[in-house]
Amino acid sequence: MNTPSSGSASPDVETAGAPPAAPSSDGSTIHDLGYRRYSGSRVGASGAWSALYVQSLRAMFGLGRPAKAKVIPALVMIVTMLPALAIITAASASNGQVPIKYGQQVGGQLFLFVLFLAAQSPEVLSRDQQHRLLPLLFTRDVTRTSYASARFLAIFTAMFIVALAPMLLLYVGQIGIAKDPAAAFRTMGDRAWPVLAQATLSAFALTGIGAALAAWTPRRAYATAAIFGTFLLLAAVSSGLDGLAGVGLRSAELLDPLRAMRTMALIFFGETNRGMELTPPPPIGVYVALTIGLGVAGLGVLLLRMRRLRT
Amino acid sequence: MNGGSVIETSVLTRRYGSVVALDALTVRIEPGITGLVGANGAGKSTLIKILLGLVEPSSGTARVLDHAIDGDRAAISRLVGYMPEHDCLPPEMSATEFVTWLARCSGFPPSSARERAAEVLRHVGLFEERYRPMGGYSTGMAQRVKLAQALVHDPALLILDEPTNGLDPAGRDDMLALIERTGREFGISVLVSSHLLGELERICDGVVLIDNGKLVRAERLGVLTGVTGTLLVEIDGDAAAFAASLTALGVRATFDHQVVAVTLPESPDDTAERMAYDAVRDVAVQQRSALLRMERRRGHLEDLFASAL
Numbered sequence: 001m002n003t004p005s006s007g008s009a010s011p012d013v014e015t016a017g018a019p020p021a022a023p024s025s026d027g028s029t030i031h032d033l034g035y036r037r038y039s040g041s042r043v044g045a046s047g048a049w050s051a052l053y054v055q056s057l058r059a060m061f062g063l064g065r066p067a068k069a070k071v072i073p074a075l076v077m078i079v080t081m082l083p084a085l086a087i088i089t090a091a092s093a094s095n096g097q098v099p100i101k102y103g104q105q106v107g108g109q110l111f112l113f114v115l116f117l118a119a120q121s122p123e124v125l126s127r128d129q130q131h132r133l134l135p136l137l138f139t140r141d142v143t144r145t146s147y148a149s150a151r152f153l154a155i156f157t158a159m160f161i162v163a164l165a166p167m168l169l170l171y172v173g174q175i176g177i178a179k180d181p182a183a184a185f186r187t188m189g190d191r192a193w194p195v196l197a198q199a200t201l202s203a204f205a206l207t208g209i210g211a212a213l214a215a216w217t218p219r220r221a222y223a224t225a226a227i228f229g230t231f232l233l234l235a236a237v238s239s240g241l242d243g244l245a246g247v248g249l250r251s252a253e254l255l256d257p258l259r260a261m262r263t264m265a266l267i268f269f270g271e272t273n274r275g276m277e278l279t280p281p282p283p284i285g286v287y288v289a290l291t292i293g294l295g296v297a298g299l300g301v302l303l304l305r306m307r308r309l310r311t
Numbered sequence: 312m313n314g315g316s317v318i319e320t321s322v323l324t325r326r327y328g329s330v331v332a333l334d335a336l337t338v339r340i341e342p343g344i345t346g347l348v349g350a351n352g353a354g355k356s357t358l359i360k361i362l363l364g365l366v367e368p369s370s371g372t373a374r375v376l377d378h379a380i381d382g383d384r385a386a387i388s389r390l391v392g393y394m395p396e397h398d399c400l401p402p403e404m405s406a407t408e409f410v411t412w413l414a415r416c417s418g419f420p421p422s423s424a425r426e427r428a429a430e431v432l433r434h435v436g437l438f439e440e441r442y443r444p445m446g447g448y449s450t451g452m453a454q455r456v457k458l459a460q461a462l463v464h465d466p467a468l469l470i471l472d473e474p475t476n477g478l479d480p481a482g483r484d485d486m487l488a489l490i491e492r493t494g495r496e497f498g499i500s501v502l503v504s505s506h507l508l509g510e511l512e513r514i515c516d517g518v519v520l521i522d523n524g525k526l527v528r529a530e531r532l533g534v535l536t537g538v539t540g541t542l543l544v545e546i547d548g549d550a551a552a553f554a555a556s557l558t559a560l561g562v563r564a565t566f567d568h569q570v571v572a573v574t575l576p577e578s579p580d581d582t583a584e585r586m587a588y589d590a591v592r593d594v595a596v597q598q599r600s601a602l603l604r605m606e607r608r609r610g611h612l613e614d615l616f617a618s619a620l
Binding site: 043045047052055064131133134137140310311 | 366385388397399404412415420464497
């Protein structure tokens with residue numbers, strides 16, 4: 001990236017406005033002809049916040065980083081969207097005989113979202129601690145709170161995009177293959193809100209868990225392991241409780257965010273599975289409260305960590 | 312620029328559990344380049360972090376460029392540039408990306424941020440290397456990037472924590488020259504910490520010496536390490552006889568090996584001093600001694616603080 005700076009690209013050319021070049025009689029090899037005072041505009045804290053947000057969002061997808069950093073984001077996007085494409089193709093070939101099941105589809109992909117979260121959220125929250133960047137940020141127009149909020153919102157945005165993409169593909173595809181797309185678009189209105197609600201709530205809950213764990217783990221690799229480990233552990237505890245007599249299937253499920261969000265997706269899209277037919281799930285409000293609770297708790301933990309962190 | 316002091320602290324104290332890192336430090340730092348000197352663990356970094364708002368003081372107050380540290384943090388962050396002691400460069404980022412991004416975190420619009428980053432990187436002497444990932448930089452280059460990021464938002468005060476750490480002697484000289492030039496030519500006040508007193512005396516206008524979190528001394532150096540009233544004359548010949556002849560002429564002189572130290576008499580005008588110089592010339596002619604070198608002795612910080620350290 002070359003900088004188109006005001007005609008002073010050559011180090012031999014004295015920058016306009018700079019004081020007369022110093023006599024370099026001390027034999028130093030440093031030629032400073034570029035420095036000058038700045039009198040231009042400053043956009044202040046809001047500019048700093050958006051710089052931080054955009055940088056985090058790009059980092060979540062590995063943009064502006066070496067190819068290696070793009071592997072997981074690209075993989076997750078492809079692997080989650082391909083089945084959606086296949087379903088649309090099948091539905092189209094069978095003239096709409098194959099039903100398009102959003103809930104089942106997105107519910108089965110939650111683990112891939114966790115993969116994305118575990119690989120990428122430490123990129124924006126652990127690395128700054130690993131490389132000790134925070135003192136440089138906190139002595140600028142970035143406060144501990146604005147840092148936490150920009151990072152959190154960037155992870156949330158990325159998770160929302162990842163969670164929304166396959167459902168959006170199904171949605172657009174379903175309209176596209178309809179005999180009368182315009183009519184389908186009007187009748188599909190009641191599908192839109194579950195798509196948005198599922199993407200928003202699952203992204204919020206996942207972000208909360210990922211951000212809280214990544215912020216407390218100053219090493220990237222350990223943070224990734226911690227996030228994976230937490231989901232595995234919760235899944236193990238939850239399925240372990242299933243086996244115990246006396247604990248209802250549905251309350252044990254709430255311990256495992258992935259299972260809970262899968263059920264939430266089914267309820268949102270009016271689908272059921274065998275387990276739900278055996279034991280009816282609690283009302284949707286419970287799942288909404290759970291996901292919002294996880295997101296809020298995670299944000300709280302992140303803010304607390306940032307306030308306490310010694311730099 | 313700033314009429315009063317750059318930094319003022321008042322009974323500033325910071326405790327970590329039972330350890331007192333900073334003990335009722337009251338000091339006033341004037342504009343210019345000031346050295347903050349003390350052994351490792353003397354409280355230099357703690358003081359710096361308190362001034363920057365990274366650490367809260369346990370008690371006491373401080374003002375930076377006339378802003379209370381617990382008050383207008385936004386104003387202080389705009390006016391102060393900080394170069395930390397530790398590594399802080401993400402290895403996969405290039406210096407250009409890094410410094411540009413930090414300029415934006417200081418509230419610069421994107422285009423100004425890019426321009427400023429290019430300028431400060433050139434100022435610190437980083438040219439083509441600045442497009443390469445910083446993971447491959449030498450310590451000297453890394454230190455320059457750290458200085459560049461501290462300068463990118465055009466601060467009025469630079470706070471540099473051990474900028475010469477890890478550098479070889481040539482690298483140290485370069486870094487010190489760069490700091491001096493930055494301070495002198497652009498009117499930026501500098502607070503530079505080091506555990507090496509000697510290396511700072513060349514570039515500093517003042518020194519603050521702390522030990523165990525307490526202020527030992529704070530001095531302006533202009534007078535103290537400026538020229539003294541002693542003339543050093545290195546001769547080729549009998550130094551003992553040379554000194555004796557001078558003493559006979561009424562000029563106080565001692566000798567050490569081939570160097571004769573002549574005490575220049577003080578007087579309102581410089582007649583007495585010139586007579587002493589004439590005496591040196593006359594004795595040299597009379598004894599047929601070659602004068603190899605003549606210079607006014609400069610005071611050294613180590614002498615100044617010898618008792619304190």
